[in-house]
Amino acid sequence: xxxxxxxxxxxxxxxxxxxxxxxxxxxxxxxxxxxxxxxxxxxxxxxxxxxxxxxxxxxxxxxxxxxxxxxxxxxxxxxxxxxxxxxxxxxxxxxxxxxxxxxxxxxxxxxxxxxx
Amino acid sequence: xxxxxxxxxxxxxxxxxxxxxxxxxxxxxxxxxxxxxxxxxxxxxxxxxxxxxxxxxxxxxxxxxxxxxxxxxxxxxxxxxxxxxxxxxxxxxxxxxxxxxxxxxxxxxx
Numbered sequence: 001x002x003x004x005x006x007x008x009x010x011x012x013x014x015x016x017x018x019x020x021x022x023x024x025x026x027x028x029x030x031x032x033x034x035x036x037x038x039x040x041x042x043x044x045x046x047x048x049x050x051x052x053x054x055x056x057x058x059x060x061x062x063x064x065x066x067x068x069x070x071x072x073x074x075x076x077x078x079x080x081x082x083x084x085x086x087x088x089x090x091x092x093x094x095x096x097x098x099x100x101x102x103x104x105x106x107x108x109x110x111x112x113x114x115x116x
Numbered sequence: 117x118x119x120x121x122x123x124x125x126x127x128x129x130x131x132x133x134x135x136x137x138x139x140x141x142x143x144x145x146x147x148x149x150x151x152x153x154x155x156x157x158x159x160x161x162x163x164x165x166x167x168x169x170x171x172x173x174x175x176x177x178x179x180x181x182x183x184x185x186x187x188x189x190x191x192x193x194x195x196x197x198x199x200x201x202x203x204x205x206x207x208x209x210x211x212x213x214x215x216x217x218x219x220x221x222x223x224x225x226x
Contacts, residue, residue, distance in 0.1 A: 034213060043203065043218045044160065093159050095214070104150065105214055107159040 003027055004096050006108025013084055014116055020080045021111045023094030029074035030096035034105065035067075038091040050077040050094075084115045117142055122204050122217035130225055133194045137220045139187040139204030148207040149180055151189045153200045154219065160203055163189075194224045 003026040013019050023033055031052045036044040048069055049057040056069035068080040081088055091112050095105040122139045129135050141149075149166035164171065166178040166187055177190040187204055204217035 036216075044214075044216045046213050046215075049213060091157070104162055104165065107161070110157075110159045112157070 004030075004094065004106045004108040006094055006111055008111055009109060010112050010114075012114045012116065015085050016083055018080055018082045019084055019113060020078055021092055021094075021113075023077045023079070023096075023108050025075045025096050028096075030077075031074060033071060033077040033094055033096045035069065035077075035079050036093045036095065038093065038110075044093065047079075047092075052077075081113065084113070086115045089113055089115045118218075119143060119215045120204055120206050120217035122220050124218050124220060126221040126223055128223045128225060129194055131194055131196060133224075134190065134192045135194060135222060136191075137189045137202055137204070137222075139189075139217050141185050141187070141204075141206045141215075143206070143208060143215075144185060146185075146206045146208050148209070149187050150205040150207075150214075151176075151178055151187075152203040152205055152216075154203055155200050160205075160216075163202070191222075194222075196224050196226065198222060199224045 005024045005026050007022045011019055033050040035047045037047050038044045046059050047062045050069045050071040052071045052074050058064045066082055071077040091110050093110040094108045120141050127135055151163040152160040153163045154160040164173050164178050166180045168180050170179045175192045179188045201219040201221045203219045206215045
């Protein structure tokens with residue numbers, strides 16, 4: 001089946017720094033990728049829809065200048081958390097549609113961000 | 117009202133028990149329905165899609181009631197390895213965004 005790879009799996013950074021998370025579709029092309037965030041004991045919340053070659057679509061309440069999304073190719077989308085603060089500590093997960101139009105999404109392994 | 121609602125549990129059951137999870141969704145235009153499983157600190161993994169006619173995969177049975185906007189998951193003969201959080205997921209189209217329920221936590225005990 002389709003595989004989505006995410007990197008890094010874990011990142012610890014100081015407050016005020018920026019962190020980039022990569023999401024790659026390994027054996028298929030993904031024109032659309034989705035970025036989710038999950039806080040402890042909560043569900044996944046969609047942050048934005050990443051569209052190849054165009055601007056991302058952000059969900060209400062998500063700051064686009066803080067969470068920069070770039071989808072420059074059909075196999076790579078990146079999420080940059082700019083000037084990270086402790087409240088940004090969370091589990092960030094990307095996903096993409098698989099090869100078949102079944103509605104199923106394939107998820108990356110997730111990136112756990114801890115901001116000190 | 118949340119778009120997808122689930123009882124968060126936890127459900128604590130003994131091995132071999134049958135357990136059922138329920139989920140309701142608010143958008144009547146929703147077209148695709150799924151149950152995902154998420155283990156602690158891991159990404160969600162598809163357990164099964166949910167079809168209008170209902171579908172079964174081994175010990176797992178999923179049902180969809182469009183009129184009531186209700187989805188269910190039945191797990192028979194629970195195993196210790198079934199312990200996880202089960203996420204009810206709805207999509208308004210085959211290419212639209214996924215909306216996740218809060219998840220229902222299952223703990224199967226020996």
